[in-house]
Amino acid sequence: MIKHILIGLFLWQLSAGALTKECAEIRVSGSNSWKPISFINERKTQFKGVAFDVLLLLSKKLAIEVTPLLDLPWARAMIMMESGELDVMAGIYKTSERSKKFYFTQAFLAESLNIYVLKGKGFEYKKFKDLVGKRGDMIIGSSNGKQFDAFASKHLDLHPVLTREQQFQRLVRERTDYVILDRYTANWKLKKLGFTKQIQALENPLIKNSIYFAFSKQSPCANLLPQINSILKAMENDGSLNEIYEKYL
Helix, strand or coil: CHHHHHHHHHHHHHHHHHHCCCCCEEEEECCCEECCCEEECCCCCCEECHHHHHHHHHHHHHCCEEEECCCCCHHHHHHHHHHCCCCEEEEECCCHHHHHHEEECCCCEEEEEEEEEECCCCCCCCCHHHHCCCEEEEECCCCCCHHHHHHHHHHCEEEEECCHHHHHHHHHCCCCCEEEEEHHHHHHHHHHHCCCCCEEECCCCCEEEEEEEEEECCCHHHHHHHHHHHHHHHHHHCCHHHHHHHCCC
8 A cells, every 4th residue: 555655656746747847948830831820931941920920929028939840740740749749839729629638828819711612613601501512621630610620520521631722723623612711821822823713702701710829738838828828918908919910911
């Protein structure tokens, strides 16, 4: 009995030590092409976007260095978050499943998702059920919000793809009926692909989602969440967050 108690105390001390370990740096990743939220510059040398501008301000106020890990596939980055190889995902939707794995800050931005279709192939959309019987595409490992994800898993035909370019290319070839994407990323991708005259958004958005920073539960930097939320709240109140967002519009 005494032996078991001593072992339990030893394991508890190890756990407590991990929780109180100092955050020396913030290892961060994000989407490589989610303009204006999180993307990599043309030379592929650094992250840009609202999420990283906000994170850099946070790091300065906290006096902690940010170390970006560039060009990680989203699914790989999420695995690294679970293991603690990554501390933060900059720019992410919050779902019940993700909340079991990660800690979330307060939202720093809200974004609407639109439904894109071929011109002349549109349909009326008001509720999720209007997508039943139609083919859609979805980036592997991505989320379109808790309610939509739950509905989609039971009722929708969503084909997994690796990139947003693939989503629109399949739409133009009529291999899918619609693509779900935020307006800013969609406009950027459509222009890059030369599809602006072929594809349009439906009038009603799919959903409006809040955007967060997610912290690995294995990261010592998660202890900074109360401080980070206080700073984000102050930036929201004084208009700083909105100023950063408008810079990219």
